[in-house]
Amino acid sequence: xxxxxxxxxxxxxxxxxxxxxxxxxxxxxxxxxxxxxxxxxxxxxxxxxxxxxxxxxxxxxxxxxxxxxxxxxxxxxxxxxxxxxxxxxxxxxxxxxxxxxxxxxxxxxxxxxxxxxxxxxxxxxxxxxxxxxxxxxxxxxxxxxxxxxxxxxxxxxxxxxxxxxxxxxxxxxxxxxxxxxxxxxxxxxxxxxxxxxxxxxxxxxxxxxxxxxxxxxxxxxxxxxxxxxxxxxxxxxxxxxxxxxxxxxxxxxxxxxxxxxxxxxxxxxxxxxxxxxxxxxxxxxxxxxxxxxxxxxxxxxxxxxxxxxxxxxxxxxxxxxx
Numbered sequence: 001x002x003x004x005x006x007x008x009x010x011x012x013x014x015x016x017x018x019x020x021x022x023x024x025x026x027x028x029x030x031x032x033x034x035x036x037x038x039x040x041x042x043x044x045x046x047x048x049x050x051x052x053x054x055x056x057x058x059x060x061x062x063x064x065x066x067x068x069x070x071x072x073x074x075x076x077x078x079x080x081x082x083x084x085x086x087x088x089x090x091x092x093x094x095x096x097x098x099x100x101x102x103x104x105x106x107x108x109x110x111x112x113x114x115x116x117x118x119x120x121x122x123x124x125x126x127x128x129x130x131x132x133x134x135x136x137x138x139x140x141x142x143x144x145x146x147x148x149x150x151x152x153x154x155x156x157x158x159x160x161x162x163x164x165x166x167x168x169x170x171x172x173x174x175x176x177x178x179x180x181x182x183x184x185x186x187x188x189x190x191x192x193x194x195x196x197x198x199x200x201x202x203x204x205x206x207x208x209x210x211x212x213x214x215x216x217x218x219x220x221x222x223x224x225x226x227x228x229x230x231x232x233x234x235x236x237x238x239x240x241x242x243x244x245x246x247x248x249x250x251x252x253x254x255x256x257x258x259x260x261x262x263x264x265x266x267x268x269x270x271x272x273x274x275x276x277x278x279x280x281x282x283x284x285x286x287x288x289x290x291x292x293x294x295x296x297x298x299x300x301x302x303x304x305x306x307x308x309x310x311x312x313x314x315x316x317x318x319x320x321x322x
Contacts, residue, residue, distance in 0.1 A: 007147050007193040008093050011046075015095040018043045018070070035079050036110045037072060041103040044070025047142030048195065048225055048243040049173030052076040055317065056169075056247075061137035064163060065089045066126050066156075067144035071100035074119045075107050077140070084117040088131060090124040097121050126156035134165045146174040146198050150208070153200075157212035161250060170214065170248040175199040175225050178240045185233060196226060199241055206246075210258040214248035216292075218261045221245040222314035259292040263313030266291045266299050270306035277302055290319050 001009075018040065032054070046069050057080035065074050068089035077087050091097045104116050124130045126144065139160040145153055160170050177199040191197035200208070202222075209217055225243040228235060268275040268283035275283040277299065283289055288310065291299065296309045 001189075003147075003149065003189040003192055004152075006189040010190070010193040011093050012095040014046070015044070015070075015093060015099040032076075032079055034111065034113060035076070036107075037075065038103055038106040038110060041070045041072045041075065041107065044099065044103065045072050046070070047073065047173055048175050049142065049221060049223075049245040051140040051142050051171040051173050051245070053171065053220060053247065053317070054080065057081070060086060062135070063087045063138045063140060064129060064131060064136045066129070066139065066141040066160075067091060068096065068100045068121055069142070070096075071103045071107070071119070071121075073140065073142060074100070074121075075104065075111075075114070077138075078114060078118040082113060082115075082118060084115070085120050087119040088136070089119055089121045090126075090129060091121060092123065092125040094123070097123065127152065127159055129159050129163050131163050133162055134168075136163050136168065137165055138169050138171055139164055140171040142173045143175065143195050145172060146176075146195055146200075147192055148198065150200070150204075153208055154212065157208060157214075161213045164250045166250060168250045170209070170250070171246075172248070173243060173245045174205065175241045176202050176205050176222075176244045178242060179237075181228075181239065182235065185228070196228065196241070202242075202244065205244065206260060209246070209248045210253065210260075213250070213253070214258065215251040215253040216249040216259045216261070218247045218249075218316050218318075219244065219263065219312075219314050220247060220317065257294055259294060261290065261292045261316040263316045264291055264293060264296045265289055265310045266296060267308040267310070268306060269308060270303075275303065275306065283307070290316065 052073055060081040063077045068074055068091040074087050074089045101121055108114050108116050145156055175195055181197055185197040188197050206217055222242055222244050226241040228239040230238050265288035267288050268285050273285055299307050300309050
């Protein structure tokens with residue numbers, strides 16, 4: 001049995017018998033006016049964060065959701081795209097597809113605005129998405145891609161890139177690891193299915209996104225997720241896993257490298273009213289400006305005495321310069 005088959009078997013089981021708190025999500029589901037999430041759907045929330053960023057879901061985008069789970073985020077996306085087929089949910093596990101459909105039918109009885117036709121649930125997997133090139137506005141996945149081994153993760157990211165329209169967004173939430181996961185845990189297929197042993201480090205994870213062709217990556221949140229303690233997992237030191245919410249844009253990678261925004265700002269403190277680095281970055285004295293990590297590093301080198309670079313907040317939702 002391959003690790004993907006092990007994962008499919010496990011999620012078939014939890015689709016039929018929900019395992020509450022499987023992913024230890026600490027936050028409550030997104031609350032929106034007129035949106036009621038069925039209790040069973042909440043119990044089957046097997047994500048580690050969120051991919052639904054409501055302030056950028058204008059104009060009823062077409063969303064391809066990979067790994068539908070209990071249907072919670074598919075329902076949330078449908079809240080913003082109230083039309084038939086707006087949400088395409090791809091799920092390889094038959095029992096999970098059936099459970100999600102049942103949950104969405106319950107949701108339709110509790111939400112007058114919702115119709116099950118808004119969400120199309122279809123068989124498939126992350127490596128062969130059943131849609132045409134450049135056909136969707138958003139690809140989203142929550143706590144699925146971290147299960148993949150790096151070679152398969154690369155395939156999944158490239159497939160997401162293929163189906164996105166120009167300027168489209170890959171919205172993900174996955175566990176990452178604060179230090180490399182030892183090989184004996186990586187090879188444990190059950191722990192990988194539980195989203196505990198497949199996590200990459202932050203730099204490894206974001207670099208694979210960039211390698212797939214995404215020219216801009218924005219970090220929406222980074223917070224503690226689980227602890228792999230040295231006693232239970234035969235480790236020399238404890239390993240903290242974190243939940244990382246990110247949005248990657250299908251835009252060209254600039255000649256000097258991709259733009260990764262982690263919440264850093266640049267503040268000019270000099271005597272002049274403005275600072276112009278002659279590369280498109282103008283800083284007004286005393287006013288923090290959001291910058292990508294690449295630009296932050298360059299500005300720190302150009303004028304380290306008069307420019308303060310603040311630390312990453314791990315929360316960024318637009319604006320600034322790269």
